[in-house]
Amino acid sequence: MEEVQDVKETSVARKHLDNVPEVQTPKDLITERTKGLDLSEHPTQTKQLSSKKDEGIERKN
Numbered sequence: 001m002e003e004v005q006d007v008k009e010t011s012v013a014r015k016h017l018d019n020v021p022e023v024q025t026p027k028d029l030i031t032e033r034t035k036g037l038d039l040s041e042h043p044t045q046t047k048q049l050s051s052k053k054d055e056g057i058e059r060k061n
């Protein structure tokens with residue numbers, strides 16, 4: 001009787017494992033999520049100001 005119960009528990013556990021999605025590596029996950037995106041470097045639209053210029057602008061305002 002115990003053997004039958006063990007078989008039932010094992011089959012239930014396997015059903016749960018069948019529903020678990022396959023574990024992906026970080027590289028595969030990133031590749032999947034970024035598929036179709038433009039990943040090339042783009043030039044910045046605005047230039048960064050030095051701290052001195054930034055302070056000067058704040059004083060003018």
